[in-house]
Amino acid sequence: MKAAIGVDIGGTDVKLGIVRHGQVLVRRSFPTASISSGPKALEEGIVAAVRSLRGSFRGKVESVGVGVPGLVRVPQGIVQTCANVKGWKNVPLQSRLRRRLGVPVRVDNDVHAMALAEWRYGAGRGVRNLVCVTLGTGVGGGFILNGKLYRSRLGPSAEIGHVAIGETGPACSCGGSACLERYVGNRDLLRILRRKLESGAKSRLPRLAGGRLDRITPEMVDRACEMGDRLAIETWEEAGCKIGLVLSKVVTLLSPDRIVIGGGLSRAGRWLFEPIRKTLRERAMHPLGKIPVVPAKLGMSAGLIGAALLGQEALNE
């Protein structure tokens, strides 16, 4: 396997790396803010960083893969929407980068890239059917089905964050309502928690946040759990129950060999994973509730490694 460059467009940084055999050999990054003026700035930023990376590397870079936090039409690699870049609409990023970089390029959704990475080198190794979930500001998903990354002709797929919990619920920007993301996406989760505190719920969280409820972070909730804080524990229990409920639908449909959960919120560990597993056991069709739910292994590198795998995919076609 030759080296590929992975590009992971995140909320804060655009990370790049030269990847070989699942190892990141050289890294670069630049602030996402510098490209927020539009797709053209993003293209320039990526081209400059890829050239600089290649210049610093003795080996041969055979392909480039890009993971985008948004909707991507594959295999053309047309980015329909991108969470952190303004003015984005149906940008043919793949063909543009291909022309300028002179190597095969593959652009896809960032959670699809993460799923590929965890499947090949992380917590999903060795299985045929895998469901990956990321819990962060958004709730995303990626499926490996029949030993292959699953993609649809229409763009979005594996959109676990937009599966409805119930018959009614809050409207969602996706056009639906009662979507999982509206309950356990970072922002909504903390908003629900703040509302409880404002209504007088007792907790150590306000003190941990220096009295500023708007400064509470998921990491503070984790810390409060370790201190035995009831409200903090309940926050993860309620989120885990909602996530487990949606996963019970996913396993009833796809019956994967394993479920891997990553993203910032997954750092809550057992406080979150136990309620997820319990709900899955209670709600999924027998015997699918026993499917293992495990934390992702590659952490912050999953996006980079997965993007590089996307690039290699382009090479093999």
Add this chain to the structure above:
Amino acid sequence: MKAAIGVDIGGTDVKLGIVRHGQVLVRRSFPTASISSGPKALEEGIVAAVRSLRGSFRGKVESVGVGVPGLVRVPQGIVQTCANVKGWKNVPLQSRLRRRLGVPVRVDNDVHAMALAEWRYGAGRGVRNLVCVTLGTGVGGGFILNGKLYRSRLGPSAEIGHVAIGETGPACSCGGSACLERYVGNRDLLRILRRKLESGAKSRLPRLAGGRLDRITPEMVDRACEMGDRLAIETWEEAGCKIGLVLSKVVTLLSPDRIVIGGGLSRAGRWLFEPIRKTLRERAMHPLGKIPVVPAKLGMSAGLIGAALLGQEALNE
């Protein structure tokens, strides 16, 4: 393509047919009641009928496929449960039939077989990703993903009838609760309707059923709809809303090119399909609500043709 024998185990009859190019050339059937004494009786019944069919056919039969209304572990073809046969538990039907019939045999779930048939010869032709649903006593599903019948290592998959509608709801025999089947499966649908009539709801249905509420059938509900009966129309509207709600989850995850709906209840036509399509448009992630929802085309033959396709699959491996 050579001829294959398809075997479709239904609630009333076990149907068999010699199939070539999606056409049923010769048919046989025997009553399911005759095999209800157990797996051994089923095996004998199938072997006798297959031998009789082969005897009556001049061409060569190269394989046999069997569609079972229950949970089947593939590719071994071990039948874990079967809806119409008593005392069934982990029966290696595929290897037994193979030994006795001397040709490749493939045993799988009957709705998976139906999905294969509709994809190759029916309403799902020409697409890469297809979701099939059957609405009858049970609510089943079958997926074609990446141009291949999707199967899991654990047995059940595409179990659309066991996807939960809401956070709470009636318990289901599958171990979950609030399952779609508990609302729109034939028996539960008619039970909900009877309860409304017993509570005084006005309708022509009691008269159509000769005053016997327990004799109301889905066909009578269709007829009452044509007469403009409000309760009958409402029955399909409510069922369509529930089905559409579950399909909105399915498309958010799989974003298929098309959805095909078959089975007895699907004969309700537009009375059922319009509420399904409306709910899907309202509840699915944009733009997935526009995915076409179409009726199955092969009717009662889908099971037979699909089972024969299973047999051919065994041949190609």
